[in-house]
């Protein structure tokens with residue numbers, strides 16, 4: 051059999067981790083990336099095509115005779131990349147544009163959850179700024195104000211006071227703080243508890259669950275400082291047992307699959323369920339229609355199966371009902387970020403010590419924002435490197451990840467020291 055030709059869309063740490071795992075497939079696939087990165091270039095043949103340019107992506111896939119496309123980020127899915135490829139019979143792992151609204155529109159996602167009885171916080175959505183401000187002045191505090199559209203982590207504010215809530219509405223709806231994403235807002239009841247991420251592969255009919263994971267979104271230790279794209283993650287979770295997983299299956303994932311079928315949403319890809327574990331049980335905060343970042347970097351080293359078989363069977367609607375084989379033990383991912391992240395990251399600084407980190411026991415380094423010059427590796431983004439380690443338990447995985455992280459140095463490097471410890475709240 052000819053080796054399959056697989057293209058991964060994206061350029062960050064998540065895509066690096068997916069390609070690392072795909073490169074271990076016994077089927078020896080030929081790997082491609084668009085646009086990829088210097089680090090990804092060690093595993094895949096990179097093509098500088100813009101994933102948001104659908105026709106150019108179709109051309110590229112035809113030219114390269116791609117057998118399977120795996121889409122990393124949400125933006126190309128929201129722009130209809132999966133639909134564009136499928137029109138040319140190119141198998142793709144990633145949902146249709148309509149289904150991607152489950153991430154690209156909070157109001158769409160909330161209405162979906164309500165319609166299908168999926169537990170989530172009570173909400174109202176608004177397209178009129180004055181009405182939204184009136185509601186923000188009346189609804190119970192704390193109140194969560196969410197811009198409807200994709201806002202790169204800047205579209206959600208948990209507001210303790212009226213003033214903050216009204217200000218959030220104005221920022222989103224009248225001041226254009228998050229652009230078009232803020233033309234509609236959702237006002238939502240605030241939930242209390244610990245958060246958890248559950249990722250499941252969905253082939254339209256069936257689903258298979260990955261181990262529960264938790265990311266740390268705040269910049270600083272003890273969950274302080276501003277929100278970021280994610281400063282680290284760990285898996286499995288000591289506070290997520292079989293019973294809780296059963297509840298999430300019954301209350302969320304079973305209903306999700308029924309819901310996409312009932313609503314005729316074409317969904318072959320991964321659903322990332324952001325949960326709040328409340329006293330009354332798990333409630334859905336959000337759906338993402340793609341792999342999490344840095345959850346994926348954390349989970350890939352735990353998988354004990356061929357990722358290519360898994361994603362291909364999902365993309366072709368032939369997912370198995372068997373559990374996904376995973377290693378015993380735990381995984382911890384520490385994100386190394388640039389000075390000034392998340393507001394104004396300072397880039398183009400020389401990175402030392404990546405090889406040293408990779409030589410540490412059970413440590414992998416995935417590149418989130420780097421580039422290679424004649425001098426060596428340089429920082430090239432807010433989140434720079436993901437240092438991931440596995441170990442027999444969370445404590446040892448964390449010790450190993452930090453042993454790796456300490457090997458790396460660049461001016462202004464910042465990382466949290468408490469990834470893998472239970473969250474403060």
Ligand code: AMP
Pocket residue numbers: 171194206208238239240241242245267324335336
């Ligand atoms: P989202 O993009 O909807 O996941 O929101 C980003 C973050 O805002 C979540 O990870 C939570 O920390 C917080 N958040 C969102 N919705 C709520 C809610 N209803 N109650 C409390 N916190 C929330």
Ligand code: GLY
Pocket residue numbers: 265279280338341342343344345
């Ligand atoms: N780790 C959160 C996300 O990928 O959206």
